[in-house]
Structures are given as C-alpha cells and as structure tokens.
Amino acid sequence: MHTPIHTLSFSRTLLSAAVAGTFALAAVTASADLSSRYVDNDGDMIADMPSDESQWVDPDTLVFAYTPVEDPAVYADVWADFLDHLSEATGKNVQFFPVQSNAAQQEALRAGRLHVAGFNTGGVPVAVNCGGFRPFAMMAAEDGSFGYEMEIITYPDSGIETVADLAGRQLAFTSETSNSGFRAPSALLMSEYGLAAGEDFETAFSGSHDNSILGVVNKDYDAAAIANSVAKRMLSRDVVSADDYNVIYTSETFPTTAYGLANNLNPELAQQIQDAFFSYDWEGSALEAEFANSGEAQFIPITYQENWSVIRTIADANGVTYDCD
Structure with a gap:
C-alpha cells in the first residue's frame, strides 16, 4: 500500500514557484548566515576552528547525541558499539545524550554541552549557523548512494487520496527546523497546490518522524509529512506494518542526517x-x-x-533566516 500516488521533483517545483514570484531564491553567501560568534575565513560555509588555542576545548568526556526519535533509549543501544569505538579512538569517555527534541539538541550544541552529533537534515543549517556545527559525514549504502525521500502519508480510508485532498484536513509536521517534516512539504503545498498551513489545512507538530507515523497509524492525525528512512526502520522493527498507512506523495532524494562536531574542539581531537x-x-x-x-x-x-545546497534553497523558499545572536 506504499505505492506513491504522486511524485514531483522539488527542483521543478522551486523553479516554477520562483518564476511565479512565490518566493525569492536569490543566492545567499554562507558567511552572512553565520552567527557573529563565528568566522568563515576559508569560505566553506561553516564556522572555522578558533585560531586562538586558549579557546580550544578538550573535554574528558565527549557527549554524543543522535537526532530526536520517539524512543531515545532504543538508539542508546544502537549507538553503544560505535561509541565504544569512538572512545577507543580518542581515549575519551563517551556519553550518549538522549535528546527529546530538535530544540533541545540545538541548545545543547550552542551552550557547549554537546561535542559530537547527528542532526536531522533541516536542522543542519540551524546547527551550522547558530551552533558552530561542522558536519563531515553521512550514512550511505555500500555503493556510496545516500539520502531519503519526504513522503506524505495518511491512514487507509481517511478519504485523502491526493495531496489536494489535504484541504480542510489536518497535516502533522515534526518540527519547524525539519526539512522533510516541515520545510519541504510547506514549500510544496504552497507553491504547487496553493495550500497554506493554518489557513487551508490544520497543522500539528509531533516532535519526531516516529511520532508522526504512529499518529497517522493511530488516526490521531489525518496525514503527516515524514522521512521515509524512518518509516523503513520502523517497518523493519515491526513497530508498524505496511498496511497501516498509504503514501500519497514522494519527493526527490534529500541528504540524510549529518554527523559532525563542535567547532571549538582541539583540532587533534577533532581529527x-x-x-x-x-x-x-x-x-x-x-x-x-x-x-x-x-x-x-x-x-x-x-x-x-x-x-x-538543495536544503538551503528550500529554507530560502520558506523565508528562513538565522537570527542567532
């Protein structure tokens, strides 16, 4: 029951919207987005490591956080072996920090309580610009391919067969910093269907993709915008079944969770x-x-x-700014 009813390239959506004047896609230099706390002298769009060695941090315990999920305890076990490997490689104690929300994860980074992390796709620009996050890795398949798709799902017999049917119904997002859980579907619904959140359909914020999926399956939400990579993992753990929901939209492929570190770690430790x-x-x-x-x-x-790059374009399309100071 997962055959998508409608698939559309976001590149085409954003281009047509720009031509129509729905939103400006003017290129913005990264340094202009970075908080004044950071500098980007090499032009790579992320915060440089401090040039003053006195500002370097070399903690006895490294704190790691994975992007928020419905049950963080499950992922503490999933990451345990890797964190043992990280401890051996660095000679540091490593602690798993089970964050409950994207906002909590962002604040922990900004406050200096988080050293290594995996941020969700849409949260990466916020972490980069406001928290000095330096992403360097992403999960990929054996052949080097990577990414996930944003899907809009609904429960069987909801009466929602196409994206247009969302008018007058409720759509669950995850959080305002999420790409697939908010920004990408918001751009799609407005530009392609003329559906404005809070005006043409009701909205709810679940806090995570797991919660959104379970909310649809349990009929708490009429529909939800999710990352299908999360759905696949929930299906593999038998948390939900293939018959529990229908997919009415599938996007182009986006980059997935980015792994990185705080910009002020001792460079040797960072390496x-x-x-x-x-x-x-x-x-x-x-x-x-x-x-x-x-x-x-x-x-x-x-x-x-x-x-x-595509995520920043979608953020621009949604009028996102980074007022971090």
Whole structure:
C-alpha cells in the first residue's frame, strides 16, 4: 500500500514557484548566515576552528547525541558499539545524550554541552549557523548512494487520496527546523497546490518522524509529512506494518542526517573523531542491524557547502533566516 500516488521533483517545483514570484531564491553567501560568534575565513560555509588555542576545548568526556526519535533509549543501544569505538579512538569517555527534541539538541550544541552529533537534515543549517556545527559525514549504502525521500502519508480510508485532498484536513509536521517534516512539504503545498498551513489545512507538530507515523497509524492525525528512512526502520522493527498507512506523495532524494562536531574542539581531537567515523566496521554491528533496512552501510565524507545546497534553497523558499545572536 506504499505505492506513491504522486511524485514531483522539488527542483521543478522551486523553479516554477520562483518564476511565479512565490518566493525569492536569490543566492545567499554562507558567511552572512553565520552567527557573529563565528568566522568563515576559508569560505566553506561553516564556522572555522578558533585560531586562538586558549579557546580550544578538550573535554574528558565527549557527549554524543543522535537526532530526536520517539524512543531515545532504543538508539542508546544502537549507538553503544560505535561509541565504544569512538572512545577507543580518542581515549575519551563517551556519553550518549538522549535528546527529546530538535530544540533541545540545538541548545545543547550552542551552550557547549554537546561535542559530537547527528542532526536531522533541516536542522543542519540551524546547527551550522547558530551552533558552530561542522558536519563531515553521512550514512550511505555500500555503493556510496545516500539520502531519503519526504513522503506524505495518511491512514487507509481517511478519504485523502491526493495531496489536494489535504484541504480542510489536518497535516502533522515534526518540527519547524525539519526539512522533510516541515520545510519541504510547506514549500510544496504552497507553491504547487496553493495550500497554506493554518489557513487551508490544520497543522500539528509531533516532535519526531516516529511520532508522526504512529499518529497517522493511530488516526490521531489525518496525514503527516515524514522521512521515509524512518518509516523503513520502523517497518523493519515491526513497530508498524505496511498496511497501516498509504503514501500519497514522494519527493526527490534529500541528504540524510549529518554527523559532525563542535567547532571549538582541539583540532587533534577533532581529527580523531572524524577518523573514528570512517574507520568504524559496520559488519555485525547494531548500527548495521538498525540502518541496513533504510539502505545505509557506511559513513562517507560530505561538505555542507555542496551536499546541503538543495536544503538551503528550500529554507530560502520558506523565508528562513538565522537570527542567532
């Protein structure tokens, strides 16, 4: 029951919307988005490491957080072996921080309580510009392919067969910083269907993709915008079944969770952390068991400047600004 009824390239959507004057897609230099707390002298769109060694941080315990999920305790176990590997590679104690919301994760980074993290796709620009996040890795398949699609789902017999049927109904988002859980569907619904959130359809914010999926399955929400990578993992764990919901829209492929670190870590420690990601052996690990069902089998190097270009375009389309100071 997961055959998408409608698939549309976001590149075409955004281009047509720009021509129609719905939103401006003018290029914005990254340095203009960064908080005044940071500098970007090399032009790579992320905060430089401090040039003053006295500002470097070298904690005894590294704190790691994965993007918020419905049950953080499940992912504490999923990440346990990797964090042991990270501890061995750095000589540091490593603590898993089970964040409850995107806002809590962003605040922990900004306050200096979070050193290594995986931020959700839409939250990466916020973490980069407001928290000095330096993304360097992403999960990928064995062949190097990566990413996920935004899907709009509904429960069977909801009366919603197409995106246009969302008019007058309720659509659940995850959080305002989420790409697939808010920004991408917001741009789509307005530009392609003329549906404005809060005017043409009711909105709710669930806090996570897991919550949105469960909310639709339990008929708490008429529909929801989700990341299908999360749905695949929930299906593999038998949290939901293939008959529990229908997909009425599937987007183009977006980059998935970005892994990175705080910009003020001691450069030697920062390098050890990056090396740990790329030297990790997935075979037989809990990470492999959890993420294989959504296609991931390794960490690959990324850059914010290149890999998050489409996400920044969508953010621009939604009029997103980063007033961090």
